[in-house]
Amino acid sequence: MASPACTALPLKARETLEAMGQADILFGIPSFNNAATIGHVIRAVKVGWAKYYPGRRAVLVNSDGGSTDGTQDVVKRTLEEDSYDMSLVHTPSLPLRGLTIRYEGIPGKGSAFKAVFEAARLLNVKACAVFDSDLRSITPEWVQLLLAPVLEKGYGYVCPFYRRHKYDGTITNSIAYPLTRALYGRRVRQPIGGDFGFSGDLVSRYLEKDVWETDVARFGIDIWMTTTAMVEGFKICQSFMGAKIHDAKDPGADLGPMFEQVVGTIFSLMKTYEARWREVAGSRPTAIFGFQAEVSPGPLHVNVHRMIEKFKEGFDKNQAYYEGFLASDCYTKLAEVREMCSESIDFPKVLWVKTIYNYAARYHDAGDKKRLLDSLIPLYFGYVASFVRETETYDDYRAEDVIEELCEIYEDTKPYLLQLWTERVSEE
């Protein structure tokens, strides 16, 4: 028998959850071929729950996308093992109930999360925490860091705040963080961090939205969750988690669909929340919790030469396309950057911001949105290569100052976006 329409939870999982009754906390872990790392994540969550919330009824849901590497077997084994004694925590009197499911719907992280949300609603939980399954630096403390602000301080949404290598998270650093901050006025440093805490009320709000046939069902989920929480009035904070060590990638390597889905979701939300962001000027910080400790995120090799080559090739291939829709001042300056580019590159920050604003304004009437976003990728490589050149002798902290400078340019250049938007979108 098929599951009810528009659900990501298979019928059997739904029945299992219904039989569980109510719970206080739900842990959600999406996965797809993460057999090598997911066991560690589950152990950390189990011990964290036993250490900080042993009296709270908790359920762990692994929402898998059809792994073929034995991920779900690892989940089952790790759920059954006794992780407590070796970690010097008492075995809780209540068991941590857990299940691994194969979610239904469009393959992607967002659909995996939808199944987690549905499970949370069925169990009527007070709080949820979700964790990426490729984490190597997760500790039991992450459980408390993501749940305590919700359970004990009345926050609706908790974002992670990590120390990351200066070249890890370049989509975050060059687009997702500064653009979201400039649009909605709230500084959330890792809006697509992957690990979040949130209230049961926010789960209900997420499930009201009709977004599950869009990029939100894929990698757009993180920025969509953060933006929705931010714009719809849920109290937001950040928790300092230490270093994020995961399967980080060279930003010059293939971006795959992630870039398009994240950036496309941000642009798409700009239409949804137009009335809100148009009124915002500047930005405000967000409360932060957690214990300060010096941490090192570890090395990350970046191939600048490859990024510059991709910029040059991509620019040459898309030149006519760029000229067709970018504002002339923006296009002319991009062409100058291309002209001057050899083994090195200097991509001015204000030009990068204006480029993003041109794309944002164009997105809504673009017939082929994928084509549009594809054409942004070479320019993104050019900007990131320039950032790497500028910061190659800097430590992570000083590189952070450069990102802060970029954020202020996004904020200060917002009138340019408003002008483009008024000309191109509002008149539709």
Next chain:
Amino acid sequence: MEERKKILAIDDEEDIRFILEEELTDEGYEVHTLGDPTQALDTIEEIKPDLVLLDIKMPQMSGTELLGKIRDRYYDLPVILLTAYSSFKRDIACAASDYYVVKSGDLTELKERIARIFKVKI
């Protein structure tokens, strides 16, 4: 006529409080000063400032600890952290401040930051 913005400057050093009061009053702000950070929450409740300037290193209580208490009670009250040392910026607690300004005899940067905060619309 627009009401003057109220600034509360909290610093254990009297000389710094004096300079901040003099210069920022000249800029058109209504400036209140406080030398004892343990009185900060009561003072904020009493005068309801539009902005707090907060020294990081004070003997009775660190500025970052006080910042956490301010954020807990007054989620959206703007705070600028002041310090003699830029290395304090590595403390993640500083991320909850609006800005972080290294103390200097020249208050240009601080004045720019204050002006920027008062232009914020959320």
